[in-house]
Amino acid sequence: MTTFTPTASEEVQSAVQWALAEDAPLEIVGHGSKRAIGHPVQAAHTLDLSGLTGVTLYEPEELVLSAKAGTPLAEIEAMLAARGQQFAFEPMDYGPLLGQPAGRGTIGGVLAANLSGPRRLKAGAARDHILGISAVSGRGEAFKSGGRVVKNVTGYDLSKGMAGSWGTLAVLTDVTFKVLPAAETETTLAIRGLYDEDAAAAMALAMGCSAEVSSAAHLPENLSSTVADGALAGESATLLRIEGFGPSVAYRIEHLKQLLRNAGRLDEIAENMSRAIWRDIRDCMPFADGTERPVWRISMAPADTHRMVLALRMEMAADAFYDWQGGLVWLRLETDPEADLVRQLVRKFGGGHATLVRANQAWRAALPVFQPQPGPLAALSARLKNEFDPKGILNPGRMAPVERSASVLTSGLTLSASESEGIS
Amino acid sequence: MSGLAMPKPDADTIRRRAEIVADMRIIVPGEGVVDTVNEMRVFESDGLTAYRQLPLVVVLPETVAQVSRILKYCNERNVRVVPRGSGTSLSGGALPLEDAVLLVMSRFNRILEIDYPNRTVVAQPGVTNLGITNAVEGEGFYYAPDPSSQIACSIGGNVAENSGGVHCLKYGLTANNVLGIEMVLMNGDVVRLGGKHLDSEGYDLLGVMTGSEGLLGVVTEVTVRILKKPETARALLIGFPSSEQAGQCVADIIGAGIIPGGMEMMDGPAIRAAEDFVHAGYPLECEALLIVELDGPGVEVDHLIGRVEAIGNRNGATTCRISQSEQERLTFWAGRKAAFPAVGRISPDYYCMDGTIPRKELPKVLHGMRELSEKYGLGVANVFHAGDGNLHPLILYDANIPGELDKAEQFGADILRLCVRVGGVLTGEHGVGVEKRDLMPEMFNQIDLDQQMRVKCAFDPNHLLNPGKVFPQLRRCAELGRMHIHGGKLPFPDIPRF
Numbered sequence: 031m032t033t034f035t036p037t038a039s040e041e042v043q044s045a046v047q048w049a050l051a052e053d054a055p056l057e058i059v060g061h062g063s064k065r066a067i068g069h070p071v072q073a074a075h076t077l078d079l080s081g082l083t084g085v086t087l088y089e090p091e092e093l094v095l096s097a098k099a100g101t102p103l104a105e106i107e108a109m110l111a112a113r114g115q116q117f118a119f120e121p122m123d124y125g126p127l128l129g130q131p132a133g134r135g136t137i138g139g140v141l142a143a144n145l146s147g148p149r150r151l152k153a154g155a156a157r158d159h160i161l162g163i164s165a166v167s168g169r170g171e172a173f174k175s176g177g178r179v180v181k182n183v184t185g186y187d188l189s190k191g192m193a194g195s196w197g198t199l200a201v202l203t204d205v206t207f208k209v210l211p212a213a214e215t216e217t218t219l220a221i222r223g224l225y226d227e228d229a230a231a232a233m234a235l236a237m238g239c240s241a242e243v244s245s246a247a248h249l250p251e252n253l254s255s256t257v258a259d260g261a262l263a264g265e266s267a268t269l270l271r272i273e274g275f276g277p278s279v280a281y282r283i284e285h286l287k288q289l290l291r292n293a294g295r296l297d298e299i300a301e302n303m304s305r306a307i308w309r310d311i312r313d314c315m316p317f318a319d320g321t322e323r324p325v326w327r328i329s330m331a332p333a334d335t336h337r338m339v340l341a342l343r344m345e346m347a348a349d350a351f352y353d354w355q356g357g358l359v360w361l362r363l364e365t366d367p368e369a370d371l372v373r374q375l376v377r378k379f380g381g382g383h384a385t386l387v388r389a390n391q392a393w394r395a396a397l398p399v400f401q402p403q404p405g406p407l408a409a410l411s412a413r414l415k416n417e418f419d420p421k422g423i424l425n426p427g428r429m430a431p432v433e434r435s436a437s438v439l440t441s442g443l444t445l446s447a448s449e450s451e452g453i454s
Numbered sequence: 455m456s457g458l459a460m461p462k463p464d465a466d467t468i469r470r471r472a473e474i475v476a477d478m479r480i481i482v483p484g485e486g487v488v489d490t491v492n493e494m495r496v497f498e499s500d501g502l503t504a505y506r507q508l509p510l511v512v513v514l515p516e517t518v519a520q521v522s523r524i525l526k527y528c529n530e531r532n533v534r535v536v537p538r539g540s541g542t543s544l545s546g547g548a549l550p551l552e553d554a555v556l557l558v559m560s561r562f563n564r565i566l567e568i569d570y571p572n573r574t575v576v577a578q579p580g581v582t583n584l585g586i587t588n589a590v591e592g593e594g595f596y597y598a599p600d601p602s603s604q605i606a607c608s609i610g611g612n613v614a615e616n617s618g619g620v621h622c623l624k625y626g627l628t629a630n631n632v633l634g635i636e637m638v639l640m641n642g643d644v645v646r647l648g649g650k651h652l653d654s655e656g657y658d659l660l661g662v663m664t665g666s667e668g669l670l671g672v673v674t675e676v677t678v679r680i681l682k683k684p685e686t687a688r689a690l691l692i693g694f695p696s697s698e699q700a701g702q703c704v705a706d707i708i709g710a711g712i713i714p715g716g717m718e719m720m721d722g723p724a725i726r727a728a729e730d731f732v733h734a735g736y737p738l739e740c741e742a743l744l745i746v747e748l749d750g751p752g753v754e755v756d757h758l759i760g761r762v763e764a765i766g767n768r769n770g771a772t773t774c775r776i777s778q779s780e781q782e783r784l785t786f787w788a789g790r791k792a793a794f795p796a797v798g799r800i801s802p803d804y805y806c807m808d809g810t811i812p813r814k815e816l817p818k819v820l821h822g823m824r825e826l827s828e829k830y831g832l833g834v835a836n837v838f839h840a841g842d843g844n845l846h847p848l849i850l851y852d853a854n855i856p857g858e859l860d861k862a863e864q865f866g867a868d869i870l871r872l873c874v875r876v877g878g879v880l881t882g883e884h885g886v887g888v889e890k891r892d893l894m895p896e897m898f899n900q901i902d903l904d905q906q907m908r909v910k911c912a913f914d915p916n917h918l919l920n921p922g923k924v925f926p927q928l929r930r931c932a933e934l935g936r937m938h939i940h941g942g943k944l945p946f947p948d949i950p951r952f
Contacts, residue, residue: 050937091705092812092843114711150652157661158630169937173905174898179810180623180842181882183616183665184890184897185924186906190629190661199657211711234571240594240682242750278754285751331650333571357572357652382651401655406643410912411657417908420937429656 033076037083039098039164039172039203045077046201046423047170055423058197060100060136064143066128067387068196068399068428077201079138086204087178090115094161094178095209099138099202106137116212119155120147126318127325127388138202144194147312148245148271151237151354157193159208165192165200168419178206191414197425199418213273218304219286220297221268226250226336226352229268232293233355234333236270239289241282245271246355247311253351257310261303268294271308316351317362322390324367325360330382332357338379345371369397400429458505458888460922463553467510467533474533475511478555481523486561488512497538497556501603502546502889504859509536509550514558518636518644518674521557525672525919526642528555534918535640537668539579539611542603544806545887547615547667547923554921557672559610565589566675573680574633574650579610579673583617586678595680598625601883602791610673616665618883620716623841624749625681627883629664636675637663640914650677662909667885668920670913684749687715688759689783692766693740693773697721700742701816703769704840707746710765712758714841715749718790721820723835724797724848725789731796734789737773744840745786793837794848801833801850805862809873810882813843822872823847830865832858844882845873871896886924894926908934 034045034056049056055073059065060080082100089095090113097106103121110116121140125132139145141163146155162176175188192202221232229248236243248268249256255263272282287296299307310316317325330338332355339350339359349362361372367389376384383401386394403411418424467474478487488494489511499506510533515521528535534554541548550556562578568590569575575586575597583604586597600619601607607617612628613635625631634648647660654660663670694700700719707714720728722741729736736743746762748755759776766774777783789796797804811819820836827834833850847869851862870880870890874897880890894903903925910917911931921928 089812089814091709092814093708094812144653144658146653154626154630155653157658158626167905171901171905173902175902175906177810177877177879177897179812179844179878179882181618181627181810181839181844182879183883183885184880185886185894185903186670186909187616187629187661187665188906188909190658190664191909193658193661194655195657211708211713214711238570238573238682240685240751242682274750275754275757277757278751281751281753327653329651329653331569331572331574333569354652381649383653383655385655403656404646406639407645407647407656407659410639410643410645410659413912414657414659414909417912417935418905420935 031074033078035078035081037081039082042077042079042082042201042203043166043170043172046166046168049075049423050170050421053421055426058201058425060139061102061134063130063134064124064128064139067124067143068394069430070391070395070427071425072427073425079136079201082203085109087206093180093209094206096178096204096206097137098204099136101137103135103137103140104133110209111212114212115209117159117207118149118153118210119145119159120149120153120312121145121156122147122312122314124387127314129320132313137205141192141202141205142195142197148247148308148353151246151357152242152244155193157190160189160193160205161208162206163189163192163202164204165202167200168421168424172203176206180208196428198415198429199424201424214275215279215301216271216273216304217279217283217301218299218307219270219272219283219290220262220299221290221293222265222295222297224248224266224268224294226339228293229266229352230333230336230356232268232290233270235289236286237355239285241272241285242274243270243286244273245269245308245353248352248356249316250351253316253349256316258303258306261307269307271304311353314360317349317360322388323365324363324386324393325388326367326372326384327387328359328361328372328376328382328384329357330359330376331380334379335359338375341375341379342372367393367397373401460551460888461928463551464532464534467553471510474555477527478511478513478524481527482513482515482520486514486516488514497541497558498550500538500541500543500546500548502544502549502887505546505549505888507550507552509556510553512556512558514561516561518638521638521672521674522642522644524555524557525638525640529640529642529916529918532916532918534921536920537672539608539614540582540606542607542611543615543885543887544808545881545885545889547885547887549888551922559608559672562610562674569650572650574677575680576675576677577609579613579676580608583607583609583612586680590680591683594683596683597678597680598631599628609676609678613664613673613676614666614668615883615885618839618844620718620839623717624713624715629661632660632664632676632678634677635660635663635673637671637673639671640916640919645671648677667887667924669910669924670919684715686752686755687747687749687783688755689745689747689777689786690759690762690766691736691773691775691786692744692746692771693737694742694744694769694771695740697742697820698817699770700744701813703744703766703771704813706765706769707762708841710761712762714746716745716747717839717841718745719743719838719840720790720793721836723833724793724837727796727800727835728789728793731799732788732792734785736789740772745790747783790837797835797848797850802852802854805849805851805866807847807849807866807869808844808881808884809870809878810842810844811873811876811878813840815876815878819845819872819876823869826865826868830861832862832865839882843878867893888923891924892926894924904929904934911935
């Protein structure tokens with residue numbers, strides 16, 4: 031059991047080369063804030079990047095920031111805020127949901143997990159803002175991709191290739207992101223008392239108008255008290271966020287109110303409360319209950335997800351709320367993650383991706399945490415992994431398909447046939 | 455062709471041409487196979503017309519099954535394939551090879567689905583960029599990326615090149631607006647990436663595919679997001695005595711938290727050529743001209759126009775006009791949009807470059823370009839996507855003068871080296887293709903390039919899809935895959951650990 035704590039990129043490379051020479055797989059961690067997502071990694075040794083820190087370049091007028099991969103996200107966000115800027119993709123903080131402290135996480139982890147938040151609808155995710163990377167592949171080679179400019183089509187975009195790779199392709203040492211001005215102000219319009227179906231219609235209407243709604247979420251009645259210290263308690267809340275310059279925000283809120291005048295009771299929520307609400311939705315606070323009850327993060331086409339949730343509720347008790355106009359469903363179940371049923375319903379209602387972001391270790395070891403891929407795509411992904419990490423020394427098993435192993439059998443869980451079929 | 459080495463044609467493939475053509479006719483019946491020299495002539499080059507080559511045969515499939523069968527066939531028989539959309543590439547991305555099937559996707563020209571509640575369009579790859587906007591503008595929507603070739607270029611080609619346009623500072627590139635694709639791999643596998651949903655699990659192969667210049671797979675379907683048209687748009691035309699002042703104005707606009715819908719700069723030679731051509735009313739005495747377009751709700755646009763005007767004046771603007779009508783806004787743009795043909799009027803030929811630089815380096819790069827211009831004895835005019843640092847120098851030359859094309863190409867290469875030296879890149883939106891292929895080592899070392907080629911190996915291990923593009927030197931995948939593990943049991947005593 032060795033833990034490497036490199037403070038320079040060259041030391042990261044040395045550690046990976048050591049692991050290669052020893053044929054000793056590494057678990058790659060930053061702060062470990064998202065360590066409970068994915069399959070438990072099967073590695074005896076740890077490569078801890080939390081000492082590889084420092085913002086190496088920040089030019090606000092060029093809208094660009096570079097940092098060592100282990101730099102705390104909180105430190106970078108504070109630095110951006112001091113200059114009126116931000117990561118427009120609003121990276122979420124998984125800490126509270128996973129029973130960890132809030133405010134942890136590194137900038138490398140932001141990219142490796144392809145984080146985003148409610149503004150994903152308008153501004154995209156980490157993948158849409160990464161400009162360049164340096165990394166050490168599982169071959170022990172230090173390589174770079176991209177650069178520090180926004181417009182760049184020179185060679186394959188391996189920077190995007192790192193997004194959502196959960197440390198299984200290469201160890202990031204440096205990242206360069208596009209940053210953007212933070213909005214001068216924001217206001218949220220809440221429609222109160224809608225059922226899921228009417229909320230979906232209202233959100234589609236709002237997103238299809240020229241008011242430039244930057245976030246759209248729906249909290250059903252049973253969850254509306256769980257954000258912003260209960261400020262929305264009592265009725266369901268369908269939330270539409272408008273951001274920008276003061277006069278523009280006021281004008282667009284009026285536009286929305288006209289558009290939605292027959293939708294239900296409309297509340298205007300001013301800047302500070304609006305920010306608090308969206309931060310809590312971003313971090314999935316409604317399910318940050320200190321338990322390990324299964325939580326799914328499901329991405330589908332927005333308009334019909336409420337039908338998927340309804341169909342699921344015919345089968346079992348489930349709590350759900352919606353972000354991204356309904357395109358992101360956060361789903362909490364009682365004990366069994368019901369992976370089969372959830373993914374079957376996702377498929378039935380148009381397809382998409384379901385990730386089991388919270389579950390106890392036994393379930394995570396037994397079930398495909400990430401959406402199983404069809405054969406040719408799974409084969410292509412496996413070939414890509416092999417090109418970056420032929421010896422399988424980086425985070426082995428974290429994203430990989432589940433095999434029927436002894437540990438699964440001894441844990442007393444059983445896999446259904448379709449579960450293993452989808453991941454072949 | 456000025457000394458560009460392409461992969462050595464495979465004599466065996468060329469010898470088997472008749473057989474391959476006959477087999478293609480079985481896979482694509484009807485008029486989908488073109489094999490006479492006269493009919494193939496139209497396909498011999500793309501937008502980079504200095505390079506020409508007749509393909510082995512041209513095939514125009516109509517179904518995904520046909521694409522899959524063609525690629526599988528070629529993969530099994532070791533036949534190279536060059537995919538082509540509308541053929542508007544400015545970097546030779548669709549340049550045919552003598553021993554390669556040219557796979558033309560233009561018959562995939564239908565829009566398959568328009569979904570307003572989810573604000574997505576599903577289109578076949580041969581649909582033009584503008585065709586998507588045309589299909590949804592009746593409902594007030596549009597597709598944001600707008601490369602200047604948008605009337606002709608295909609959405610499949612946009613995915614291959616990660617196309618930009620003048621609005622991408624605010625609305626993103628193709629990569630930020632495509633939600634999903636269906637593609638066929640060289641082995642015939644049909645793979646879907648993403649869809650109408652935003653987040654896709656697994657490796658971001660969609661991100662890797664976008665901008666991969668037809669080397670990884672052939673796109674057979676594209677799902678894009680569409681946006682509601684902004685309520686209004688107005689533009690400012692701001693003239694400066696120097697590019698330094700214009701550059702500082704751009705920095706100050708962004709520093710004030712304003713992200714314009716479009717922000718373009720032209721230098722003196724470009725201003726004068728454009729004005730001479732379209733009479734847009736550009737101030738001829740200026741050395742730098744900015745077009746700043748603000749879009750959104752009327753109240754926001756009016757609010758920001760005032761702030762941008764003040765920033766311009768603070769930076770020494772000598773003229774500042776604000777469009778008072780849609781007609782006037784379009785007039786401001788007319789000169790910029792006609793800049794390329796305008797330069798074409800003052801010079802027999804021009805060569806368009808495409809580097810990106812950190813914006814603050816603009817004065818240094820413009821100065822360097824003037825020196826190079828004197829060194830090579832060729833003129834240069836500049837148009838510049840000022841918001842995102844994407845520079846389009848137009849090198850003026852005369853192809854009829856022996857050696858001048860070579861000189862223009864060397865001048866262009868020197869400009870790109872300069873871009874890389876100041877922290878920029880070789881190409882912002884036109885792609886590497888064959889044009890900038892041999893300059894790749896200016897930006898990447900061999901390890902960087904090898905890792906990119908290994909990605910290629912995961913998709914196309916025999917290097918059959920669009921070979922000779924992007925990478926200056928092809929290495930066999932078996933060789934790239936070899937591991938060189940040093941020593942073994944190395945202690946690495948200097949690594950901190952506990």
